Amino acid sequence: MNKEELRIVYMGTPDFAVESLRCLVDNGYNVVGVVTMPDKPVGRHQTELSLSPVKQYAMQKGLRILQPEKLKDPVFIEELRSLRADLQIVVAFRMLPEIVWNMPRLGTFNLHAALLPQYRGAAPINWAVINGDTTTGVTTFFLDHHIDTGRIIRRESVPISDTDNAGDVHDRLMVLGARLVTETVDDILSGRVSPVAQDELSDGSLLRPAPKIFKETCRINWNQGIKQAYDFIRGLAPYPAAWTVLTNGSRQTTVKIYETEKESCLPDVPCGTVVTNGRDVFKVALADGFLHLKVLQMAGKKRMSVAEFLRGFHAESVLGVE
Secondary structure, X not given: OOOXXXXXXXXXXXXXXXXXXXXXXXXXXXXXXXXXXXXXXXXXXXXXXXXXXHHHHHHHOOOOEEOOOOOOOHHHHHHHHHOOOOEEEEEOOOOOOHHHHOOOOOOEEEXXXXXXXXXXXXXXXXXXXXXXXXXXXXXXXXXXXXXXOOOEEEEEEXXXXXXXXXXXXXXXXXXXXXXXXXXXXXXXXXXXXXXEOHHXXXXXXXOOOOOOOOOHHHEOOOOOOHHHHHHHHHHOOOOOOEEEXXXXXXXXXXXXXXXXXXXXXXXXXXXXEEEEOOOOOEEEEEOOEEEEEEEEEEOXXXXXXXXXXXXXXXXXXXXXXX
């Protein structure tokens, strides 16, 4: 069997999943169906529908699209079975029930944006940057009964620089992952696959999880070192973005912070104190230095440089952050 004969069903939703699908289509693989999330009502009156990036691409290419509300719905299961897939590929989708992942004769594999077994979970890119890692990567693995624990097919690593944010790493892994997906399909087609249990790849170090990130997760703790705060902010940029509360007496203003710079020193003011010249310097004291805030956003406003922010905000009177 060649790649034109191999029947593939692809499952994914966000931008990260589009690149792998595009790579398959552009290189002549036989994608017989695409499964993605249902359209979401948006707008003030919830009367408009937002289509997932994967659906938008699949529509452009005339691919068959399935959008189940529930993955165990008998109607969806029969429709999926009718596609007669030899192989299913999952990139940034939902947890699949066994009746779905066990359906194709060659199995179902997933692309994960981390070097498994590290960073199992929903937000591996964010947590790798938040934790200050200097290396991450992508992994393809066969699905089994548990989340992100299946036998590994391929892994490939990339460096994370000190100036990368989560968006930079996301884009790099998106492209690398698309190539790994096609290489994995080729391996399966040629019978070269020798999947390895994740326990065999563990180096004995503590496994770091990658749980889903919520709004409260993104609040900055100023009672720590500048590296930890710096990594936290870039690990959440550009989305969902770290945030803090500026305080001036009884007045409080919530701001998101997207970019910072480190200044190592021993501040002579308490952690959380704001120091500014009112023009282009706006920095916050931490245990071992200052973090210069460079790009910020107030609620209801556009993202702006610190100079733009200070022109419209009386920051010289700000007492600190919380």
